[in-house]
Amino acid sequence: MILTAMTLFLCAAMIGAALFAVLGRSLPIAILAAGLVSLVASILFLVMAAPDVAMTEAAIGSGLTTFLFFFVLGRVRRGEND
Amino acid sequence: MAGLLDIVGGLLMVGGTAFLVFGGLGLVRMPDLFNRIHAGTKATTLGTLLTLAGAACLRPDWGWKLLLIAVFILSTNPLSAQVLARAAHRIGAAMSVKTRVDRLEEDQGA
Amino acid sequence: MAEALVSLAVLLAGLAFLLALWRFLAGPTAADRVVAFDVMTVIGISFIVILALLEGRGIYLDAALVYALLSFLGVIAVARYLERGY
Amino acid sequence: MTQARHPGVQFATLLLFWILLNGSLAPDVLIVGVIAAAAITLLLPGAIPFFGQFRGNRPEAWVAAIGYFTYFFKELVKSNLRIAAVVLAPSLPVSPGIVKVRTKLKTPMGRLLLANSITLTPGTLTVDLDGDWLYIHWVRVESVDIDKATAEIVAGFERYLEVMYG
Amino acid sequence: MIKRVIALTLLAGLGLLFLGLLLDYRPDTDLNLSARYYAERTAPDLGAANIVTAIVVTYRGLDTLGEVTVLFLSATIVGLVLALGRRRGQAPAGLAPVGELLTTGSRMLTPLILLLGAYVFVNGHLTPGGGFQGGAILASGILLLLLADPLRHFSHGLISAVESLAGVFYVAIGLAGLVWAGGFLDNRILPLGDLGALFSAGAIPVIYSLIGLKVGAEFASMLASLAETEEL
Amino acid sequence: MVDISLIAMATGFVLILIGLYGALTNGNLLRMIVAFTVADAGVNLVLVSVGYMRGRTAPILDSAVPAAEAVARIIDPVPQALVLTAIVIGLGVTALMLAYAYRLYEAKGTLDIAKFSELKW
Numbered sequence: 001m002i003l004t005a006m007t008l009f010l011c012a013a014m015i016g017a018a019l020f021a022v023l024g025r026s027l028p029i030a031i032l033a034a035g036l037v038s039l040v041a042s043i044l045f046l047v048m049a050a051p052d053v054a055m056t057e058a059a060i061g062s063g064l065t066t067f068l069f070f071f072v073l074g075r076v077r078r079g080e081n082d
Numbered sequence: 083m084a085g086l087l088d089i090v091g092g093l094l095m096v097g098g099t100a101f102l103v104f105g106g107l108g109l110v111r112m113p114d115l116f117n118r119i120h121a122g123t124k125a126t127t128l129g130t131l132l133t134l135a136g137a138a139c140l141r142p143d144w145g146w147k148l149l150l151i152a153v154f155i156l157s158t159n160p161l162s163a164q165v166l167a168r169a170a171h172r173i174g175a176a177m178s179v180k181t182r183v184d185r186l187e188e189d190q191g192a
Numbered sequence: 193m194a195e196a197l198v199s200l201a202v203l204l205a206g207l208a209f210l211l212a213l214w215r216f217l218a219g220p221t222a223a224d225r226v227v228a229f230d231v232m233t234v235i236g237i238s239f240i241v242i243l244a245l246l247e248g249r250g251i252y253l254d255a256a257l258v259y260a261l262l263s264f265l266g267v268i269a270v271a272r273y274l275e276r277g278y
Numbered sequence: 279m280t281q282a283r284h285p286g287v288q289f290a291t292l293l294l295f296w297i298l299l300n301g302s303l304a305p306d307v308l309i310v311g312v313i314a315a316a317a318i319t320l321l322l323p324g325a326i327p328f329f330g331q332f333r334g335n336r337p338e339a340w341v342a343a344i345g346y347f348t349y350f351f352k353e354l355v356k357s358n359l360r361i362a363a364v365v366l367a368p369s370l371p372v373s374p375g376i377v378k379v380r381t382k383l384k385t386p387m388g389r390l391l392l393a394n395s396i397t398l399t400p401g402t403l404t405v406d407l408d409g410d411w412l413y414i415h416w417v418r419v420e421s422v423d424i425d426k427a428t429a430e431i432v433a434g435f436e437r438y439l440e441v442m443y444g
Numbered sequence: 445m446i447k448r449v450i451a452l453t454l455l456a457g458l459g460l461l462f463l464g465l466l467l468d469y470r471p472d473t474d475l476n477l478s479a480r481y482y483a484e485r486t487a488p489d490l491g492a493a494n495i496v497t498a499i500v501v502t503y504r505g506l507d508t509l510g511e512v513t514v515l516f517l518s519a520t521i522v523g524l525v526l527a528l529g530r531r532r533g534q535a536p537a538g539l540a541p542v543g544e545l546l547t548t549g550s551r552m553l554t555p556l557i558l559l560l561g562a563y564v565f566v567n568g569h570l571t572p573g574g575g576f577q578g579g580a581i582l583a584s585g586i587l588l589l590l591l592a593d594p595l596r597h598f599s600h601g602l603i604s605a606v607e608s609l610a611g612v613f614y615v616a617i618g619l620a621g622l623v624w625a626g627g628f629l630d631n632r633i634l635p636l637g638d639l640g641a642l643f644s645a646g647a648i649p650v651i652y653s654l655i656g657l658k659v660g661a662e663f664a665s666m667l668a669s670l671a672e673t674e675e676l
Numbered sequence: 677m678v679d680i681s682l683i684a685m686a687t688g689f690v691l692i693l694i695g696l697y698g699a700l701t702n703g704n705l706l707r708m709i710v711a712f713t714v715a716d717a718g719v720n721l722v723l724v725s726v727g728y729m730r731g732r733t734a735p736i737l738d739s740a741v742p743a744a745e746a747v748a749r750i751i752d753p754v755p756q757a758l759v760l761t762a763i764v765i766g767l768g769v770t771a772l773m774l775a776y777a778y779r780l781y782e783a784k785g786t787l788d789i790a791k792f793s794e795l796k797w
Contacts, residue, residue, distance in 0.1 A: 050759070113372065
């Protein structure tokens with residue numbers, strides 16, 4: 001019961017974040033929203049009794065993906081300032 | 083006596099999540115970025131610590147792992163808040179009109 | 193009794209998550225969103241601990257451990273981007 | 279800035295964390311833990327151990343450590359109650375500002391702990407650390423004078439940390 | 445505009461397809477045959493407590509070898525692609541300096557992150573996690589070093605040595621399984637031990653540790669080649 | 677009461693659609709990659725939800741789930757094993773795409789695919 005409520009809530013948050021990631025105007029914010037999708041997905045995997053998958057998503061989504069995107073974005077921004 | 087420990091654990095968890103709510107409320111109500119960082123960092127740190135303590139009361143056999151999570155949160159949470167505050171100040175994040183003094187700005191301008 | 197309190201804790205954590213989500217969607221600047229993101233990660237740790245309690249599986253805590261130690265990396269990456277650190 | 283290396287302390291700290299992670303003292307856990315801790319210690323010579331630079335050989339440092347943790351948790355709870363009071367008040371009573379304070383601590387670990395503690399205590403947030411100067415964002419500025427602000431914000435922790443880390 | 449209409453039409457079709465799948469879907473109430481086999485036979489045959497790990501490392505070990513190879517290839521290609529555009533001799537101007545607290549914090553926390561990674565892949569057969577997660581955590585430790593010092597130079601020799609040694613031993617253990625046990629990547633070349641102990645499940649912890657080192661080295665080499673797109 | 681796996685599966689499908697929409701309609705390469713990661717998360721969610729069964733727990737044996745009760749207590753481990761590697765490979769693919777995007781940017785000075793004219797005829 002409480003699990004179902006939690007799932008519904010998390011799914012709604014996830015769809016909102018995904019829409020934000022795709023339709024949002026600014027690119028850094030879109031990347032952050034994609035990170036949020038990954039966070040919520042990780043909790044959802046845990047709700048669905050998949051701790052291995054949740055842990056993979058945690059290890060990868062928390063730092064590495066965000067950094068890769070922002071690194072390339074930073075280099076592009078530097079190129080535009082030159 | 084296990085029943086008492088259970089109730090204490092449950093109450094600790096409710097208290098911790100209540101602090102999380104205060105943090106969220108602060109995040110929404112505070113006027114500028116730095117005040118939001120205040121609310122976010124402090125409230126979530128204590129809130130999570132209390133939640134972990136509550137879980138430790140309910141399941142004492144998980145104690146060591148919960149202690150480790152608490153140690154990690156205590157050492158990483160303020161660090162990220164500090165780095166973010168520094169970055170925000172460097173890019174000149176808007177400060178609330180109520181702000182009275184900014185010594186860092188004065189020193190960097192000099 | 194403890195069950196009811198834990199359920200109440202889930203509801204409160206969900207409310208906190210919702211408030212942080214509102215700040216995330218409202219902005220106004222990228223740095224505000226990063227703060228909201230950080231708060232949501234920490235609330236996620238609480239969620240994971242509560243889930244472990246509800247399911248009665250201590251092994252779920254390992255995921256919380258990973259988030260507790262790694263979540264600040266994302267925030268630092270964004271902060272360094274904002275201040276042009278790389 | 280002292281650059282003293284503490285491979286022994288680093289190794290012991292990592293082994294302690296390994297035992298806490300595994301939650302067991304079985305011989306096979308210890309063997310793997312020794313290998314992993316030794317490898318990480320060798321691989322990262324510039325690292326500061328978690329309890330590095332702690333003056334564990336002096337008894338008063340341990341007393342100060344206990345005092346520090348008591349004071350820290352008291353302040354943490356106090357700061358949260360204050361945040362809750364501010365957030366729940368309809369008028370939102372804040373008068374923020376960034377003030378400058380001085381620290382006497384010299385070791386990196388002591389300074390990091392000081393900055394982190396200040397971030398978690400009532401109404402203060404470390405924004406920058408530059409030499410001897412700390413820049414603190416204060417939700418309710420009580421004094422812009424350096425000495426007064428130092429006494430208000432830093433002194434409580436520095437008293438303990440000075441004994442612990444120097 | 446026309447592009448958007450075409451995209452929406454395509455997606456509407458795909459959405460109808462998904463809707464059909466969703467409406468027809470009936471959740472299972474009991475394990476299917478293969479899952480039942482894994483659930484029954486993993487503990488007695490392989491001695492691993494984590495069935496997912498048993499599947500990844502042993503039952504489908506060959507696939508995992510392929511996946512590690514895919515990762516290796518993508519890391520290599522990232523390195524090659526970025527090396528083509530490397531700009532030499534340009535000191536990046538106006539980089540924000542790293543604060544002292546972040547430097548100290550990274551010196552304090554990096555060993556802990558690496559230790560957590562080691563814990564995750566050594567305990568892959570007992571707790572959730574394993575080589576892939578542990579490797580990603582190791583790479584996160586490297587990432588923290590990089591964030592604290594953006595101009596840091598990583599030793600490519602060390603990274604590729606770890607990567608290739610781990611790969612060679614991985615294949616060697618697989619071949620040893622072919623010779624001394626039932627087949628390629630069979631874990632029963634070492635004693636199975638007691639269920640739940642660290643030294644159990646035969647070669648699974650060893651294989652997963654090697655995978656962890658290999659994955660960590662691959663991600664680390666991706667990070668290093670990104671960081672070195674500008675050489676001083 | 678709707679089943680958890682159905683909710684999650686529906687969400688996964690919606691995420692795939694959102695991600696594909698973003699990848700198809702955006703002109704900016706980096707945005708396309710972000711949309712791709714969203715779709716990736718959706719696919720993983722669908723796969724995991726296929727393996728979930730109500731009232732059962734994770735396929736890891738310990739004191740809470742002894743080996744003798746495993747068949748009655750655990751969920752299907754196979755989709756989890758698939759998704760586990762899919763996520764890691766997804767990061768590898770993302771890194772590869774980002775490296776290509778960065779090279780393209782260096783070569784052309786833009787990330788807008790409408791300006792890459794060699795491929796048009």
